[in-house]
Amino acid sequence: MTPFFALVRMELRLFFADPRAVIMSVIAPIAIASFFGYIFGGGAGNTERSKIPVLIADLDGSNLTQEVVRRLKADASLDVKPATPEQCREAVRKGKATAAFVIPKDFAFGTAAAFLAGGSRPEIAMLQDPSQELEMRMLQGIVTGAVMGAAGKQLSGGREEIPLPFGVRAESVTSDPTISYNGYAHSFGGMGIQFLLMVGVEVGVGLLLRRQLGVWKRLRAAPISRMMLLGSRIVSGGITSMATLMILFAFARVVFGVHIQGSLAGFLGICASFSLMTAALGLVISTLGKTAEATRAVAIVATLLMVMLGGAWVPTFIFPRWLQNITVVMPTRWAMDGLDAVTWRGLGFSTVAPQIGLLLGCAVVFGAFAVWRFRWEEN
Amino acid sequence: MGVMASMLEISGLRKSYHNLVAVDGVSFRAGQGETVGLLGPNGAGKTTTVSIIAGLIRPDAGEVRIAGRAISSDTDPAKQSIGLVPQDLGLYDQLSARENLRLFGALYKMSGAPLRHAMDEALDLVGLSERAKDRVKEFSGGMKRRLNLAAALLHDPQLLLLDEPTVGVDPQSRNAIFDNLESLKKRGKTLLYTTHYMEEAERLCDRLVIIDHGKIIADDTLQGLHRRFCAQNLLTVELEDGELSIDELLIDGLSIDALRQVPGVESVERRGHSLRIGVRDLARDSAAILQWLAERGQHVQHFASERTSLETVFLTLTGRSLRD
Incomplete structure (x- = not known):
């Protein structure tokens, strides 16, 4: 057995000898990714969504407004209940309803007058929860559609609706029409990345802890190079991380139907390069602090920032544009985009090759920095 | 006694940390098969000296020669001649005694039957053959100290650097370790033994180097020291x-x-x-x-x-x- 292989083997033995480390690395990300995956859209074909609670006060009570209320109640994304204007305001203020609509008296007459004679337009008051901005735009669209539909039917004498002069055809664009979005693919990738970074932190902190023990002196006294000492730590950390990702995605595949729709080589390449990068990052961490405790605290904060900005918690398209532009330099984003590309987007190796190259480059740079800056001498 | 061939030669070692001079012009030698005690109170510079000899610390000045050869790099084959028994236990608690030894043997490119034989012999010497498969964390302090010694013996080094190897052990284990060291002496190993226990040095050492504030203040055989202060x-x-x-x-x-x-x-x-x-x-x-x-x-x-x-x-x- 070569010294390098012996060191790697020993590190792996130590990792698996610590049940807490194994649990933290595998079970915790599975649990959190399952949760995030569920709330961010669930698995393929899962259309179940929480309905938006909406109250409506119909002060007009005309045929037109009753038709509007009927259409709103029929919308699958809404949970519409009747209420008085006061109840509407109170419910929105307390956060029990996302929004409420108050249809004023003589609304039907007003709309007909405005439509036919160009009079002033009546207004539907929309009481909104200011924390639910995204839903508001959607609700405006739904209400507009419902009023237009109902008004058209009224104008045609109730015989038939006036059809809209255009249609909208939605198509999920992936590499193949049979591939659909799976929220678990993103959440398992994201949580995998987060916990791999945690493994990286432990690689660094573990090294600092080891320096405090006589075993470090014994390793240093042996005729092996510094590169081998740190390299074995990178490789063992990388293997641990890679295995963690494989277990996560195996679980996601079996339980949530997450498939590698794109390049398998690309998927493995992203996983391997990110695993090596995190282990090398761990070594960088070990060069920054003097005590394990202080280093761990700082490293965890930095890790969470990287995870957050890399889009591992929520997709980066939710970010403001300026933040999206900034985060393109984050290795976590490269990994996240790469995993999204080869899982639910179904893209090929060439698409993720730049990300793999960047992650490997980072691993090399981090490793070289660690060898350069590592404090080899004990005081 | 004739002049023995030098196994260890140290000349003009100096090491300082900021304003603290830890080792200040230390020079001494240890002949083949000789046991040299490096005595001094805590903070005298013993561990720093041992660390420099083992290649863990680079001195600011001076030279260390092992069997006539200076250690030039981390991978210098001359390091094969050194067995380090660190003061802090150099063992993985979560692994068994045998797993620890297998790793430390592999670091010296040992494998297969020779490694197994060396592990058996080292475990036998320190009386831990029966506990070879037990995890180190289940060992008593004395057993860990003995295994700490065994781990330094696998590659059959000619020079053993023992940095206070009996710290914190009970008298029975201390005696066991002494027996082990006397056995190694008989096999012709050169021992550099740091301690601040006089009785240990008197029992084990052929020659004593007394160090204080990083400087050597006496270097003589036990008899010589007694003669000087007779x-x-x-x-x-x-x-x-x-x-x-x-x-x-x-x-x-x-x-x-x-x-x-x-x-x-x-x-x-x-x-x-x-x-x-x-x-x-x-x-x-x-x-x-x-x-x-x-x-x-x-x-x-x-x-x-x-x-x-x-x-x-x-x-x-x-x-x-x-x-x-």
Whole structure:
């Protein structure tokens, strides 16, 4: 057995000898990714969504407004209940309803007058929860559609609706029409990345802890190079991380139907390069602090920032544009985009090759920095 | 005894950390098969010296030669000749004794049957063959110390660097470790043994290097040191109950420095309520000291003499006890 292989083997033995480390690395990300995956859209074909609670006060009570209320109640994304204007305001203020609509008296007459004679337009008051901005735009669209539909039917004498002069055809664009979005693919990738970074932190902190023990002196006294000492730590950390990702995605595949729709080589390449990068990052961490405790605290904060900005918690398209532009330099984003590309987007190796190259480059740079800056001498 | 071939030669070692000079011009040698004790109180520079020899620390100046060769890099084959027994246990608690040894053997490119044989032999030497498969965390402190020693023996080094290998162990385990080291001596190994326990050095070492504040203050065989300090004997004087205490004696103006001026007194150390006084001529100087005390109204409750020891040697050389 070569010294390098012996060191790697020993590190792996130590990792698996610590049940807490194994649990933290595998079970915790599975649990959190399952949760995030569920709330961010669930698995393929899962259309179940929480309905938006909406109250409506119909002060007009005309045929037109009753038709509007009927259409709103029929919308699958809404949970519409009747209420008085006061109840509407109170419910929105307390956060029990996302929004409420108050249809004023003589609304039907007003709309007909405005439509036919160009009079002033009546207004539907929309009481909104200011924390639910995204839903508001959607609700405006739904209400507009419902009023237009109902008004058209009224104008045609109730015989038939006036059809809209255009249609909208939605198509999920992936590499193949049979591939659909799976929220678990993103959440398992994201949580995998987060916990791999945690493994990286432990690689660094573990090294600092080891320096405090006589075993470090014994390793240093042996005729092996510094590169081998740190390299074995990178490789063992990388293997641990890679295995963690494989277990996560195996679980996601079996339980949530997450498939590698794109390049398998690309998927493995992203996983391997990110695993090596995190282990090398761990070594960088070990060069920054003097005590394990202080280093761990700082490293965890930095890790969470990287995870957050890399889009591992929520997709980066939710970010403001300026933040999206900034985060393109984050290795976590490269990994996240790469995993999204080869899982639910179904893209090929060439698409993720730049990300793999960047992650490997980072691993090399981090490793070289660690060898350069590592404090080899004990005081 | 003829001059032995040098296994270890150190010349002009110097190492400082910021303003603290840890090792200051240390030079000594250890012959093939010789056991050299590196003695000194805590912080004297023993561990730094050992760390430099083992290649863990780069000295600011000076040179270390192992069997005539200087260690030039981390991977220098000359490091194969060194077995380090660190003061802090160099073992993985979560692994078994055998797994630990397998790793440390592999670091020296050992594998297969030779490694298995070396592991069996090392475990046998330290009496842990029966516990080879047990995890180290289940071991007692003494067993861990013995395994710590075994881990340094696998690659059959000619020079063993033992940095306080008996710290924190019970007397039984200490004796076991001594037996192991004596066995290694018989096999011709060169041992560099750092300690601040005089009795350990007296039992084990052929030659003693005494270090204090990073400097060597004596380097001689045990017999040589005894010869140099042969005239010195140690008197222990305890004052009678009800008389002035040592502190009062000092307040009374009869300081230790004053006692040192008494003819024949080589050293004076206060230990609790006793004075330990080193003298050259036991009969003549004892009488003079007793008379000196009597003239100052002091009555001696207990008076004893003992042969000079390494403790006394150190006290004489440095003016303080090894355990200070």
